[in-house]
Amino acid sequence: MSRKSASVRREEILAATVEEIESTGLRTLRVADVAARLGLSPSLVIYHFVTKEALVAAAFAHAGENDLYRARRLAATRKPAAQRLRDVVQWYMPTGSTRSWKIWIDGWSAGLFDDGVKSTFSILDREWKTILSELIVAGLEVQEFRFSHAREVTEASANGPTGTTVSEMADDCATRILAYLDGLAVQLIFNPESVSPETLSSWVDAFVARELE
Amino acid sequence: MSRKSASVRREEILAATVEEIESTGLRTLRVADVAARLGLSPSLVIYHFVTKEALVAAAFAHAGENDLYRARRLAATRKPAAQRLRDVVQWYMPTGSTRSWKIWIDGWSAGLFDDGVKSTFSILDREWKTILSELIVAGLEVQEFRFSHAREVTEASANGPTGTTVSEMADDCATRILAYLDGLAVQLIFNPESVSPETLSSWVDAFVARELE
């Protein structure tokens, strides 16, 4: 039987874990199933990750970083900022299969009462916000975006008109966009008949346009 | 030891289950803990609900119906439609404690791979949409709301301009509002430092205003 270096095996196991979570969910995740998926013994999984809890936490971080990696590449193109923003948003969206989204909903649930997972999600979320926020700022600088609306919203809030920098406003804007995307993903899973992927996509476009017109 | 009628006991057990889920989450929910919360034997819980899975499903439906009941009352006031819409939206929002929201995130996760729970959530979601949708239609009739924006969005979508009734448009509008609320709730839980309840509230107001200006 072929042996592999620890780092390679760990990667394989993480990938298998992610697949397993996506296909059957966290509730019924068994270490044995992850191992079986690779034709390995359950002991090996524990050998590499010490505990199931740690395995799960690592798997979420792994999946999250993968998505982020792709997003960062999309954000680093030479296209105009507006287009790059669109690309990144499209990538975040549950366009094709809702399958890949299920893992995040499962992850939220796990994060509710597990501080390790929770902080992983906080971090991933902030990374996404940073990507979007920077794209927004970039677009503002080249005047692809206005910001009329966001400014108005921010000034109406309790913060008061002073002390809100452009980047803070962009952060908030990113937060709103991501929130909308998350919420729509949930809708897509629980009421797929009421929202088709296409309408969903157009709604998101409209939302972004309203934020940055 | 005091005995109670089956229906009363069931209610008690459901309430206790909801509390238990809210405080420690679904992952670690044990029948024994629910029973202990009421000073009863675990066997009794099973006696009434046959299986843990059924108990959990019933608990979600129970909690959901409770929230809906309150929402319907808020929607049936004599206030102007705009105000009632506000009230219902505020009630849906995670204003005070995020605690009550955790159960829904847990519920989504459970619904991902449990068709019983999933359909419960579909139903609850449709109920919420109906409430909002009817309020929107009511507001339109009295011309408290315009609908300029929503019309424009709908016509831009793949459906084509024909065949979209007012009530369909209101439904879609409700879907978008609920999605935004769901997404913001998730944000509030995983990045409470980046969004205060107040700003969140103002964002929602702005969103609704944009939809119905």
Place this chain on the structure above:
DNA sequence: GGTTTTACTGAATCGCTGTTCAGTTAGCTT
């Protein structure tokens, strides 16, 4: 007051699954 129904319990069961551990062997080093 007796009988039946039905809420309720305690203890035992039983399956499941994460984890341990003693041992095996592939593959690198020298």
Place this chain on the structure above:
DNA sequence: AAGCTAACTGAACAGCGATTCAGTAAAACC
């Protein structure tokens, strides 16, 4: 080629927790 390190396995363990079941006693009913 010998030896060491580290990946890997199989079988056993262990604990948890849902479910069962035989039995108890409140109510409800007559």
